[in-house]
Amino acid sequence: MPDTKINTVSRRQILLGGGALLGSTLIPGAGFISDALGGEIARPEYLIRAGFNENPWGPSRVALQAIADSTKFTNQYGVNRGALIAMMAELNDVPPDHICISSGSGEILRTAGMLANMDNGSVVCADPTYHDLIRYAERAGAEIIRVPVDPETMHVDLNAIHKAIRRDTRCVYLANPNNPIPSIIEKNALRDFTLDVARDRMVFIDEAYFEFVDNPDYESMMDLVREGHNNIVVARTASKIHGLAGMRIGFGFAHPEVTTRINEAKTGAINVLGLEAALASYQDSSFQEFTLRKNKESLAIVETMLDELGVRYVKSNANFSFMQTGVDVTPLGEAFRAENIMVGRPFPPKNDWLRVSMAKPHEMRYFVQIYRKLLER
Numbered sequence: 001m002p003d004t005k006i007n008t009v010s011r012r013q014i015l016l017g018g019g020a021l022l023g024s025t026l027i028p029g030a031g032f033i034s035d036a037l038g039g040e041i042a043r044p045e046y047l048i049r050a051g052f053n054e055n056p057w058g059p060s061r062v063a064l065q066a067i068a069d070s071t072k073f074t075n076q077y078g079v080n081r082g083a084l085i086a087m088m089a090e091l092n093d094v095p096p097d098h099i100c101i102s103s104g105s106g107e108i109l110r111t112a113g114m115l116a117n118m119d120n121g122s123v124v125c126a127d128p129t130y131h132d133l134i135r136y137a138e139r140a141g142a143e144i145i146r147v148p149v150d151p152e153t154m155h156v157d158l159n160a161i162h163k164a165i166r167r168d169t170r171c172v173y174l175a176n177p178n179n180p181i182p183s184i185i186e187k188n189a190l191r192d193f194t195l196d197v198a199r200d201r202m203v204f205i206d207e208a209y210f211e212f213v214d215n216p217d218y219e220s221m222m223d224l225v226r227e228g229h230n231n232i233v234v235a236r237t238a239s240k241i242h243g244l245a246g247m248r249i250g251f252g253f254a255h256p257e258v259t260t261r262i263n264e265a266k267t268g269a270i271n272v273l274g275l276e277a278a279l280a281s282y283q284d285s286s287f288q289e290f291t292l293r294k295n296k297e298s299l300a301i302v303e304t305m306l307d308e309l310g311v312r313y314v315k316s317n318a319n320f321s322f323m324q325t326g327v328d329v330t331p332l333g334e335a336f337r338a339e340n341i342m343v344g345r346p347f348p349p350k351n352d353w354l355r356v357s358m359a360k361p362h363e364m365r366y367f368v369q370i371y372r373k374l375l376e377r
């Protein structure tokens with residue numbers, strides 16, 4: 001992976017200068033960029049959302065139709081969870097009692113974080129990683145053991161995580177692919193690790209981005225749930241490839257002893273529109289394929305620029321990119337926002353690493369234009 005060779009002083013000067021000092025001129029009312037670098041892409045009239053790893057294309061048409069068709073049922077309490085569970089059971093080849101549905105997978109994560117603390121234990125995770133389970137467990141009083149990613153590859157360091165596990169560790173949380181770093185954990189190592197560690201504690205594998213992975217070294221750990229192992233939870237979500245983040249539908253897959261505990265502890269409920277949208281969307285493979293194809297296009301646009309500029313980044317296995325800009329990303333984020341692009345929040349202590357979610361390809365071309373304008377020497 002190339003190391004960045006960028007003059008950070010000049011970049012900082014650029015950032016401090018803001019839009020007006022970047023050689024760009026906004027033509028009032030026209031909404032176009034005319035700049036010294038010859039950028040031709042029009043400044044959008046709207047904010048490009050590249051900050052939350054959302055699906056820029058979703059929800060699918062079939063999901064929207066399902067939502068429209070079910071608004072008349074929103075006066076009813078009786079959401080038919082059975083239909084969604086039955087479909088997920090069939091799609092994933094697991095018995096229905098191995099599945100819980102939640103208000104986004106975040107609810108499963110937070111419930112698991114709370115359960116982990118019930119025995120006053122510790123939770124082990126990679127650092128950085130997704131925060132939901134960890135923060136919830138921490139606020140509930142659990143000790144969090146954060147294990148830094150490998151500094152060279154930025155991958156989750158499974159050996160170091162193994163060593164960090166203590167007698168009182170109740171849960172090991174692994175996001176695979178990880179977030180904000182879009183890396184994966186090698187499948188054989190993960191399988192051995194999970195089977196070994198789950199003998200004495202919960203291994204929680206968060207597969208929010210699994211549909212985006214196109215890497216022979218990757219495998220979902222769903223088959224371990226299917227085989228009936230206890231103490232293993234796999235979480236999935238309708239928020240990402242299905243573009244239903246605002247509908248709040250997520251899933252936990254685990255042995256019935258675990259799904260029962262999660263169902264008893266969680267406090268949220270799903271709504272009829274989210275349920276119908278998910279039912280329709282999971283059967284619409286064409287939308288998922290379309291999203292994947294476009295995501296690859298967008299990633300290629302961004303990663304090609306990063307290669308050209310020699311910027312260090314982690315090759316993406318998801319719908320976002322993580323790059324070392326060489327500057328503090330807080331003012332950088334503001335500079336992007338001034339150009340109508342919302343990028344990811346800072347992930348301290350990696351304060352010069354930027355997470356950018358993949359918007360539509362033409363939007364990412366605009367992102368590239370602005371990135372070059374703000375950061376190219």
Ligand SMILES: Cc1ncc(COP(=O)(O)O)c(C=O)c1O
Binds near residue numbers: 103105239
């Ligand atoms: C790794 C990971 N897990 C879980 C979630 C939670 O998603 P949701 O609650 O929308 O299912 C996210 C959201 O960004 C995520 O990045």
